[in-house]
Amino acid sequence: MLRTRIWRRFLHHRLALCGAVVVALLLASALFAPALAPQDPTLLDTAARFRPPFASWSHPFGTDELGRDTLSRLLHGGRVSLTVGLVAMVTTVLTGAMVGILAGYLGGVVDALLMRFVDTMLCFPQVFLLLVIAAFVPPSLVSISLVIGLTSWMEVSRIVRAEVLQIREQDFVAAARVLGVPPLRIMVREVLPNAAAPILVAATLKVASAVLMESYISYLGYGVQPPLASWGNMLTNAQGYLDSVPWLAILPGAAITLTVMGFNFLGDGLRDALDPRLRMDR
């Protein structure tokens, strides 16, 4: 029993470790994309269209329907996708933590109103909300990130609120209150640091879902606009050539999956390590 448990833990944490390595590699490749990419991702070369992958050194991952180098597009697309993912995550976490702390710490009417608003937002399927708002605002990297962030903070606020409800009752908070520390300062200096673990876990998992959402809306044409490459809009073009050049669809999708997996594994491992109460596999 103990040995199998250890084996299982090992497997679990090895996955988290894999996740961390994948995330680190992806971040590095996004950061150094201009240096790593063999050529300009927008460079057209109609003489070299649909080159297969792993066939030549000049185009290691082949070329697309316009002769653009797939590896360069993947690297630069990753830059775009990860930027959107990270900015959306920051928006999500800031909004969610703010709402959660205000609702949990202040309680009463504020709590009731904020949480009813959260319930209301959760009645709409996120993709519906996301697509409608994304179609209304002119697409840019900032607007896409904000729209994703502002449609996905609700769960974070619930997690933070639940955490704050417990922290609020502890002695050091009562002590701060008795000492006359202003509520805002208690929230930021006393309560927030003690809710850091679940926020960190949620943040990691939110990067994964934001990258996924960006790829959905870019795939449907309401996200990142060409010629700027993102993994999502690379798939839009690739869909038309699925029967003849499938690798054009396989590669960006694999990149999305790898990224989402990396952040999910990392987040899951962080949850196990930081917050045993939240474990899925008690």
Add this chain to the structure above:
Amino acid sequence: MIGFILRRLLQAVPLLIGVSLIGFGLMHLAPGGPLAVYTLNPTIQAQDIERIRIIFGLDQPVHVQYLNWAAGMFTGHWGNTFFGGRPVLEVILERLPATMLLMGSALSLAMLLGLAIGILGAVRRYGVFDALATTGALFALSFPTFWFGLMAIYVFAIELQWLPSGGMYELGEEGSVISLLRHLVLPACVLALVITATWSRYARSAFLEVIDQDFIRTASAKGVPPARILFRHAFPNAAKPLIALLGVELPFLFSGALVTETIFGWPGMGRLFVDALGMKEYPVLMGMMMFTAFFVIAGNLLADVAIALIDPRIRLS
């Protein structure tokens, strides 16, 4: 019980008000507002737009407009489509059966598989199967549905040619059940993947929670056969969080159906939504948002009632 249902219905009122406020707000946020199709049309004169504004009641104060709009929402007057002028509710309801068929089959498949995987994992906790299943679920949750759909089309429709790549019927075979089933297999399986993963995770933790409790140990000490313990003793107790999950997961199901329907050209509500987005059919978009929100509220309500039916402690507290 009736008291519980009434109380629960009352709790849904603020949700309905909130949902309608957001819906109304979004419609006015749309570029060009509710009259976009007229204001963006260069052949329509300014004085005509003014007349249309008055006909539509858009010259009235905002709160009057909202009340009129909300009253329409609750009495089934959801406005007409910009193109073709058909009632929005009719257009949506026309697409409902296809979506229900897709969501229903994916959900049934996912629940069966997910429950089986979760229960097996919980019974043989930390075993090899359990480790594989929990890791597999994490993998499955990371798959982008639309890419998984594209890959499924590539493998099963293009390479192997076993199944059709999209649509609902073969040309000239409209209404044929066999043609429908053949078209349903791929989208239903693709949509089911992520739901199966979620269900197996929740089923596993729900059963683990129950399996360690005293009454299960008592039953097992009395010599009740394991299968009977599982289905008669553990199942009803583990079912509560799973029924709640059914209600909570509805919005995700709609999101997943939207993505799946676009990939497979399945003529359901998700497809309608994406088409309406492309044509700037704001009344249809808003109608769809409201429809799914109502559906989600009703789903959660039903889930709560079902839980109260199972567990008397909840309806009495």
